[in-house]
Amino acid sequence: MPSSKREREYERRRYEKWQQRQATKRAHRRRLQVVAGGVVAVLVLGTGVAAALLVTGGDDAPAQADPAPTAAASTPAARTGNGGEVPDASLAEDRTWTGTITTDQGDVGIELDGRAAPQAVASFVTLAQEGYFDGTGCHRLTTSGIYVLQCGDPTGTGTGGPGYAFGPVENAPDDDVYPAGTIAMARQSGDGESQGSQFFLVYEDSTIPSDQAGGYTVFGRITSGLDVVQAVADAGVTGGASDGAPATPVTIEGVETQ
Incomplete structure (x- = not known):
């Protein structure tokens, strides 16, 4: 975190300027869309977990039984973030963020490492x-x-x-x-x-083999509330499988960061 009031003020101004640039871009894009009378169809790439855990669906998605985090074929986005543009990595560079993922099963405290994985x-x-x-x-x-719980998909x-x-890929462990x-x-x-947008929370040490990527x-890491994730895992997967929808539904009510 910034170590002085001056640094914090600098970070705040930089973020506000970045937000203004993004808003200008989005407004300009909307004006062009109105003039053209077109509709932009935003396509989304899914995400994945060790060979298929963090997978986003579609015909090309690995079967859920595949034990690794992989993403699936592109599908229309149900919810667009940041106007469909990749956020600037400089927003998070050289600082640590803290926050809370609030769920209907309990709160999970988090720490995010902008130095190791700025994008x-x-x-x-x-x-x-x-x-x-x-x-x-x-x-x-x-x-x-x-042993992971995968979240971040607005379509579910x-x-x-x-x-x-x-x-x-940023900051992947050398030993998998x-x-x-x-x-x-x-x-x-x-x-x-x-x-x-999809991410996974590891609730027990897991070895996830690397692929060509x-x-x-x-x-980031969980700083509190790992027991919340563990309790969901203890309840198992719907239907008694080892990979699928959690038997205890988990809804993210909000995410705060600072």
């Missing part, structure tokens, strides 16, 4: 501040092989995203081990440029 943190923080995650469900739980199907995708409490980005299998972006 992922910039995206997450921007979406959180827009209320993008509000009212969304955590649609996937894996209880065998890897594994196919949704913010209308943009980014990459490459994701300790309990890790927060990481889902993406499409083999495609490090397919990160969007090189692991999964670790952008």
Whole structure:
């Protein structure tokens, strides 16, 4: 976090200027759309978990039984974040963010590392501040092989995203081990440029093998409330499977960051 009042003020002004630039871009784009009389169809790339846990659906999505975080084929976005544009990584560079994911099952305290994963943190923080995650469900739980709860899809199907995708992978562990409490980005299998809004919470140490895209972006950690995620995992997957919708539904009521 900025270490002085002057630095905090600088960060605030920089963020406000960034917001103004984005608002100008969006207004300009809307004017062009009105003149042309067109409708822009925003396509979204899904996201993934160790070979398929963080997968977004679609015909090309890995089967849910596949134990890794991968994303699926592009599908129309149900909710667009940041006007469909990738947030500027400079928003999150060189600072640590703290916050809370408030769910109907309990609060999860988080810390986000903008130094190690500036693009992922910039995206997450921007979406959180827009209320993008509000009212969304955590649609996937894996209880065998890897141990993660996947969230961040506004459609609840594994196919949704913010209308943009980014990459490459940042801050992936060299040993493929994701300790309990890790927060990481889902993406499409083999495609490090397919990160969007979906993310996964690791509730037990998990080894997730890297593919050609090189692991999964670790952008934060759980600082409190890991027991909330563990309780959801303990209740298992709907139908008694080891990979699928959690038997205890989880809805994100809001995400605060600072």
